[in-house]
Amino acid sequence: MTLKHNILAGLAALMLAGPAASDDFERAAIVMPGSISDNGWNQAGFEGLTQAGEALGFETTFSESVHQPEQIEVLSDYARRGYDLVIGHGGEFQDAVERVASRFPETMFMVNNGLGTKENVANADFYFSQIAYLMGYIAGSMTQSDTIGIIAAQKFKFTTDTVAGYEAGAKAANPDVSVLVTWTGDWDDIAKGKEAALNQISQGADVVWPTMDSATLGAMQAVQEKGVYGIGIYRDAINEWPEILQSAILDVRGNMRSYLERAAASELDGELYRATMSNELAMRIGSFHPDIPVEVVDEVAKLIDAMKSGALVVEPQ
Amino acid sequence: MVDLVLLGDVLAGTARLGTPIAFAALGGVIAERSGLYNIGLEGQILAGALGAAAGSFATGSALIGLGCGVICGLVSGLFLGYMSIRLRINQLVGGIALNLLLAGLTAFLSRQIFGAQAGGARVEGFTQVRIPLLSDIPVLGPSLFSQDPLFYLLIGIAVLAWYWLMKSHKGLDLRAVGENPKAADLAGVPVFRLQYLAISISGALAALAGAHLVLSQVYVFAEGMSAGKGFIALAAIILGRWSPIGAVCAALFFGFCDAAQFKLQFSSPEVPYQLFLILPYIASLIALVILGAKASAPASVGLPYDREHR
Amino acid sequence: MNSLVMQRRVAVALLLALTVGGFLILFDGHNPFAAYKVLFFESFLNYWGFSNTLVKASPMLLAGLAVIIPMRAGVFNIGGEGQIYIGGLFGTVFALAAPDLPAVLGVPLIFLAAAIGGALWAAIPAYLKAYRGTNEVIVTLLMNFVAIHIVSYAVAGPLLAEGAPYPYSKEVAEAYRLPIVMPRSDAHAGFVFGLSLALILYFWLRFTPSGFQLDLVGRNARAAAYAGVDQKKTIIRAMLIGGSLAGMAGAIEVIGLKYRLFHLFSDGYGYDGIVVAFLAALNPIVAPLTALFLAGLSAGAGTMQRAIGVDSSVIEVVEGLVVVFVAAALVAPRSSSKSILKNLLIGGLFGRQKHSKKKEA
Structure with missing residues (x-):
């Protein structure tokens, strides 16, 4: 049993020595609870990240329809793959993000419509x-x-x-x-x-x-x-x-754009980025x-x- | 007077919410009467919805859309039949797998067909048809006799299915297959052909449920828009005791409870809304217990028939 | 059928399913070989991937057992999903109500509470089936929806954690959390627990009188009655065991993975259990394997999306195809047709029928 344990731990160490994170902001991933063509919350998140990535010059990726039991797995996987920013799209990701963030202190996490922040967990929501x-x-x-x-x-x-x-x-x-x-x-x-x-x-x-x-x-x-x-x-x-x-x-896209611009400049901190009526890019009337x-x-x-x-x-x- | 208006509203809601469930339940009845479970109703609703949306989107004709939806349902039914009859896969596993497959396939195809508009591409649909005279009846008229054409189609098909299943020769054969395929086979009934026929019709009927969602209700296709109606239909089959008319009534009963729960939400906002959401399920359970629906499933449903098995 | 033939059939079936799926992946603009490499390596051979597989396999295994045991007595428990929810609810309520017990006492009691919850939820269809002949499929199915809404109410109302941005409960005490079996991952002891239950149930069914009775009632109710077996009691016993197994799956999700009760915390594990059970041919000892297979497929599919970018809808199709083909391979072949390949490729839609007719003539 202990031998097996050691082998597993060794394997774990081997896997952990993955690609070393560079200082530049290069890659961001978003994890969404629903489908990217829902004409609503999820589509906005997907487009927000993709468009910002194209404009600001970083690589983006996404996982859609990620349900409760898979959240931790998906978030950790992106962190392990060396993504600089991993976004949980919705308050239901708050708990999973906090757990994963404590294991990957080098990675920045963001929860859209989350609650509360940590050293490497930021939060963006709307007033x-x-x-x-x-x-x-x-x-x-x-x-x-x-x-x-x-x-x-x-x-x-x-x-x-x-x-x-x-x-x-x-x-x-x-x-x-x-x-x-x-x-x-x-x-x-x-x-x-x-x-x-x-x-x-x-x-x-x-x-x-x-x-x-x-x-x-x-x-x-x-x-x-x-x-x-x-x-x-x-x-x-x-x-x-x-x-x-x-x-x-x-404007989920606009709100994300605001914080992704900071991220691209490596200035994103574990803070609350709340969109108010004063930030027209993020929240306004039509x-x-x-x-x-x-x-x-x-x-x-x-x-x-x-x-x-x-x-x-x-x-x- | 207000109460009559309320009743009329609930009845109209019953027809809207109950119709897709009723179509799918009819499909389920025909399949199970031939001895095959159709757990794939949920996926087939999606297939019908996508087919209807794509057909109507491409041609601008709701009728062609309806046809495309039905064809998608037929094909998915044939595929399920192939799995159940020819490959003799466990029918529950086959149905669950079909649901998974069709949920994915419809989402994938809708993104290919509607492109960036996926989830928002509006298509031509049916408008409500007022039946002259009948639609002037107070309360019942506006709610039941000025519905969309597919609601009338449902009533027609339900009666037809009842006649076909219970009164016609072929229906008798079909039921014989569901009860005792070996005896039916020995009596010269083409067991497999009838089962393929039944499961294809079953798929087509489930597809009509999807077509109703798209062409009569919301005029768009959205991923996963079946939202569990195929599973409720499974319950309606049993609650309706495997009779076409019974299944439609059960489905409409379910639609009635669902329509009524919205009304109840308004009248008592202090009650947790989840209580109202479970109302249709609880009501069906109570109906089941009160009616004392003894298990009277077709005797051989779910058991693959093998000629060489003695 | 010997196991070598079986392995070959499953391998061929997998190959066929993946070929069909491969075209879809190609159509989606990705390299199917790269995608499949990820699917297999990341679900079973990669440390983290395997840990994800284990996380999913535990509730699938228990949900599978929750189908197997009642099914052996001829009762179809489609209500695993609801029993998982109620089990999770009971387990959480207990864990939150008594947060200070030592782990050796607390964890078993949480499992007990969850088992009671699941069993209670299964008792209703069991009673209706045994004493009123009510069809258990409809009752368990409807009760799934009810259970999900009950948990939805509980986590949005009385159990809601303060300031939660989503309906979920407070965290359960650290002492109650299941140990992690693969360091630094989320793979908890849930699968080990399920594995031991599978073994116990296997021996129970095989070597004890009450286990025989279950099979007897399931196979031939009349013979069982002649043999003096109380059919009603057996049905109820089987359902109660099934419900408690599913209930414990709910507890595992709470104290093993999420540490809180969430709205929609089970993602259809109860229905996955049906597939696990039938792929295992209702044999508890085989269920861990089929649960691992299904969980690996699901975990690997997720990585396919993350590593290669394959559309998640395509992945669902591939998963469905694999289940269909593997299920087809596991069906005992007819005497006349030797191989699944022949079965699939040569036999047309109505080929079987013509074939038999010729034979009869």
Whole structure:
């Protein structure tokens, strides 16, 4: 038993003496929970890294649809292969990244939408409450029925922050508004997304904000069929859906670009890189729907200025 | 009055959510009646969805898309039949492997076909058809008689399948194969040919479920869009006691529970939403216990038939 | 069939599956030979790769055993996935509730809690099957979905770790974590544990009266009744054992790998277990091998993506193909057809039928 143990340890040592890490930033990898063609979170992460790599001149690679049991294996493998930066795309990677990071002190790790930092674990997220507040404000101003809706998949910190910000913004614009919240339990079940939106609409909602991944497509389909307003997420969605009042552009690509530029200059530290309304590259609003009156547009601009100056603080839950 | 509107909503949701499950369950019934498990329904839904999306994308015609979807389903059914009948692979393993294979293949092909647009390429689909007169009935009219064409197709196929399986000669032969292939063989029934026929139809029906998702619901293909409907269909087969009509009813019952849970979420937001999400499953379990569905599976389902085995 | 023939058949089947898959890899713009080199070397011959294989093989093995034991009694437990979730939940709740026990006491109790959880979850379909004749496939299948949502609720609600960016529980105490069998890797003792259980179950089935009873009920219920075997009790016993095995797989994932209870912590291991069980021809002693095979395939496939950049969707197809072909190879050949190659290449779709007809004529 001990002999075997020794052989294994020896083998381990042999394997560890892999390629020596050079000082320059050369290679980055991203590990994603879903598919790179989901039109949402995962696609944004994939494109964010790939485009930054092309522009800034470093090599990139990715693993998609990495589920819970494989996270540690995949993250360690990239670190072992000598990648300078390994990105876990989503809060579900936080725990695995911390574990792997302690074994590979030479490698820098990043968690998109994670929580907490370490020496070699950085964290990039969005000030969801801010942008959700703005969306809520617009929805609250535009509703005729005093009922608006938001659809989310799973309940955890960032989604509850978003829902709370949306409610707060809507109430600020229209104290009588009631906000319908639906949890579908599934980020990608398109049929369910549509059903949830149809339900909110029949319940009287005339503005619906779907915040899932692929399932958003189904919800927007319902919005279009029923002739109500929608709100976009991640990108300026009015280009695809003319019913969109405004989009919460959580520009994962832009946010990643901000920190990847630092990484390429070897200046990425184990810190929190939070995208706020002050960082337009990472978080901003999109185009206004032509139906939105000028007063509302002006009011939103004022709110954004107040957020930038710190006069308006939307507290996360 | 409000309650009637609510009921109408739930019924319309029932039809939307239940139709794909019902198609797949019908497919499962026909396969199992011929003595073959079709665990590959989940993958075949994906195959049908991709075929429908690709066909409609290429030609701009939803009808051609439907045809392409059905062909994909037929082919996947034949392949499953080849595995189960000719190679005599354990039918559960074969089905699980088919699911894996088709999940990968559809994702791969969708990226080849739709390129950078993968996951967002919109295709032509069906629009709702209002049946004159019937659609004017209050509550029921707008929810059940102004659905998309595939919902009516489902009802037609269900009745047809029931007639074919229960009343026609060939259906009798098919059921005989599922109960006792050796006896059927000795009586001159072409066992293998009927099994291939059944498993192909089964694949085509599962593909219709996928086509419904794409052509009637969301007009795009998304990877993994079957989202477990093929497995729920397996449950609907048994809950419907291996009868085509029963399976469709079971699938619609499931769709009803799913549609109702969204309504319940609104009325009691303080209850954890997971409780509502499990409602359809719990309701099916309770229905199963109350109906006291004794195991009445076709006697030879899952057992590969070998002529030389005495 | 002797083992040499069997090995040859499996080898040929693998070769065929990989050839078909190779074209897809080529189509995806990668060198299939380079990809396959990675697939095999990194899953079995590379130290880290093998550690990944072991990590995946442990829950697959236990989930496989959880299918095998009930199946031997004629009950099809498709509910391994749900039993894993409930087992993981029970194990975690116990570990978090009693964080200060010594490891020698704590770890077995965690396993016991998980086994009880899995067994309870299996008891419902077992009771319905034995006493009401309700089809166990549908009950276990539906209960899988329920279990996943229960764990989802637990980790997003009462068990949620403070400030977690994703639904997961607090960490279990360090003392409770399974020892690592390959230094510096994540390969924990879970597989060793599963291996010993497989051995015990093998001997139990083979050499004890209660083990015989299981097979008797599974093979011929009427004969079992004549022999005075209580069929209902046997079915329930088999399901309870199956459920507790799957439940322990859940505990292994928690105290061996993740150290927390996560939303969606099992990635379909319960369904993998069905493949493990049938590839092993329902023999517990063979299950470790088939679990290693399936786990290696999955671990190697992941490296194929990372090292070569093969699209993950292509990898899924290759995995599916390998399972199909190997399963075909493991089917006992008919007397008339000698080799799998002939079976696959010469025999057409309806060839078999014509062949038999000729013989009859």
